[in-house]
Amino acid sequence: MNNRPQHNRSAEAGFTLLEILLVVIIISMLVGVAVVNLAPKIGESKKTACQDQIHNFSSALDLYYLDNGILPTTEQGLQALIVAPTSAPVPGNWKGPYLQPAVIRKDPWYHDYFYQNPGTHNTTGYDLFSPGPDGVAGNEDDVGNWQ
DSSP states (O other): OOOSOOOOHHHHOSOOHHHHHHHHHHHHHHHHHHHHHHHHHHHHHHHHHHHHHHHHHHHHHHHHHHHHSSOOOTTTOGGGGTSOOOSSSOOSSOOOOOSSSSOOOOOTTSOOOEEESSOSSSTTSOEEEEOTTTTOTTSTTOEETTO
């Protein structure tokens, strides 16, 4: 004969609401710590991606210059790397598109890049920059080819 007391397992199964809330709070705290620690890394990676894109544009502008002996004007802009300019000075030996794929990408913050020839920072060349996270050109968060 079995003298052990019988227990109702269904009454003991599962977690209490308090236990579930404690687990949710602990997970939330861990996620919060991870976000706080990763946020600066995301900003740094966007700046690095922006600098890389500026370098790619600069390389394309170098090729444009080698072919034509001139750089695009501010008015012709980076679009001159994709489509031959029709406004003066018209390049005489345009062999583009100079970017592959033939697209002027936005910066990592979804703003347009700025091209200025002659440059303000590079007075003997051109300025090529992103307005940075705030989207306003001329602030200290700009990322440019003069840095």
